[in-house]
Amino acid sequence: MKTPPPSPGLRDLRHLTPARVGLGRSGASLPTSALLAFMLDHARARDAVHAGFDISAIIAGLDALGLQTLRVSSRARSRKDYLRRPDLGRKLDAASQGLLADGSRVPCDLAIVIGDGLSPSAVTVQAVELVRALVSRLAIGKIQLGPVIVASGARVALSDEIGALLGARMAVMLIGERPGLSAPHSVGAYLTFAPRTGRMDAERNCVSNIHSSGLSHDEAAFKIAWLIREGLARQVTGVALKDESSGQARIEPA
Structure with missing residues (x-):
């Protein structure tokens, strides 16, 4: 026995x-x-919230990928405003609205928005490599991209207004997540079909915990690309679109 x-x-x-x-x-x-x-760990989480957002480095990295970029800001004029007034981070300031409301711009399938969120340092470190992994997969599905928007003082819902102004069928916001005691540098991706001001969180899909001890850039890009393709095909996101990417064969970009 x-x-x-x-x-x-x-x-x-x-x-x-x-x-x-x-x-x-x-x-x-x-x-x-x-x-x-x-x-x-508590100090690292606090530092992540107040870290600087290196917009110049992100834009330089996106330029190296051959992507058109635009820089915008929310109505939160300072980090203090951003933390105390979440509503200000969900609306573009007047100058940014004017920049995006260009009638000559061609509507697109997808608007990618990169926002600082609650962990700017996570976005500074990860955004370019995550976009690199994502756009190579989107090219397989011939998904038409608009300019990549880099937004400071951003909350998730800021992508609704940005996507609507760009005439995008879908918006994906890559944003620094609220730091945890074990993951202060995590990025999340929030996808919204037919973005417009007033969209609810239930109308979004989220791929979270993108960091060195969580989802890798390749794993996250695979899930995000699957949700984008299926969301555009079915014309839905949120609770109406279940992430079934784990059952799909992985097609790696050339």
């Missing part, structure tokens, strides 16, 4: 998750090492 394997313990669980489990204790408190690790 075989001896049954020992039941998994907290030590085993700690190897499977970055969550804070099985930290131990020192008297009635945490061990010093666990407390210091928590304080460090």
Whole structure:
């Protein structure tokens, strides 16, 4: 009779998750090492929220990919305004509205918007490589791209107004996600079919946790491209479009 394997313990669980489990204790408190690790991760999360947004580096990287870019701003004039007034981050300022309301611009299938969000440093580091992986997959489906918009002071819903002004059938916002204690540099992608001001979150699809310990750029680009193709074909996003990309054969760009 075989001896049954020992039941998994907290030590085993700690190897499977970055969550804070099985930290131990020192008297009635945490061990010093666990407390210091928590304080460090908390400081990194706070720093990510207030980090600078290197727009010039992002635009230079997009230019190197041969993509047309435009720079816009929300109505949040400072980081303090952005954090205290989320509504201001959902609307373009007057100058940006005028820039995008160009009647000579040809309507497109997809508007890609890159926004700083709540982790500007994550976007600065990851945006160009994520776009590189994405556009190569979109080229396979012959999806017509509009100019890539780089937006400061951006909330997710800012892509609704941008997409509508560009005459885009769909908008995808690549934005810095709210920092967590284990993932301060994560990017999320939010997709909206027929973007217009007033769209609800239930009308969007989201691919989140794009970072070094989460979804890779290639994995995320595969999922985003699948949702874009299916969303355009079915003319829906959000709760009406289930992500079934995991069951699809992966077609790698040449």
